Amino acid sequence: MSKVVVEFPILAAYNHKSIKMKTNIFSLLIAILICGFAFGQDLTNPKGGGVIDIITIIPSDGYSDMVFEGQISGYGTVYVAFKVASINSSKNSGTLDGQGRTILENGTLISTPLKGTWKRMGANVKFYFTDAINNGAMNFVMWDVNLLNKKADVKYFELHEAEN
Numbered sequence: 001m002s003k004v005v006v007e008f009p010i011l012a013a014y015n016h017k018s019i020k021m022k023t024n025i026f027s028l029l030i031a032i033l034i035c036g037f038a039f040g041q042d043l044t045n046p047k048g049g050g051v052i053d054i055i056t057i058i059p060s061d062g063y064s065d066m067v068f069e070g071q072i073s074g075y076g077t078v079y080v081a082f083k084v085a086s087i088n089s090s091k092n093s094g095t096l097d098g099q100g101r102t103i104l105e106n107g108t109l110i111s112t113p114l115k116g117t118w119k120r121m122g123a124n125v126k127f128y129f130t131d132a133i134n135n136g137a138m139n140f141v142m143w144d145v146n147l148l149n150k151k152a153d154v155k156y157f158e159l160h161e162a163e164n
Contacts, residue, residue: 006132046155047139048073052080062086063094072154075110078102082127084118096129105126110135125149131156136163 052070063085071080083099098114116129127143138160144153 002035012048033099045157045159049153049155052078052152052154053149054145054152057147068152070154072102072156075102076104080114094118096127098129100131108135114141116141128153130159133162137161 010022012041026118050070050072052068052072055067055069056065058065063083066082066084068080068082070078078100079102080098080100084094084096086092086094088094090103094117095113096116096118100112100114102110104110110133112131112133114129114131118128119126123146125143125145125147127141127145131137131141131143132138137158138154139158141154141156144154146152
């Protein structure tokens, strides 16, 4: 008596495609994780910061001009001016547009444009912005501004080091 072997080519092809698809999905997942770690920014460990003072607030129609001055680690005494514009009638969020300057101990002038957004919760305002310093450095910066105390707690996270 001979044994009859029945083959199911459709099932074999299905299993091969299923295994190949699982392999592709696994490879894609690994690639996403590697990219996330390689290009992600650690926002738990600031490079530096400090506390700075609000020097003036000049209100206008739909925006205010704000001037700050104080010590920031790694930069010394900094001077910053922002145009803080609201994007809604409740004036609780909007955009930032400004300039920053400092002179280092060796006499080097450092300057940067500042662009970002803000969110107000009562008398406290969060500023989020990036800078592009003329020495090649780039930072993501967060300020916790207390309008009543006229102080801002500053943290910055280095995205690119200075070229000099």
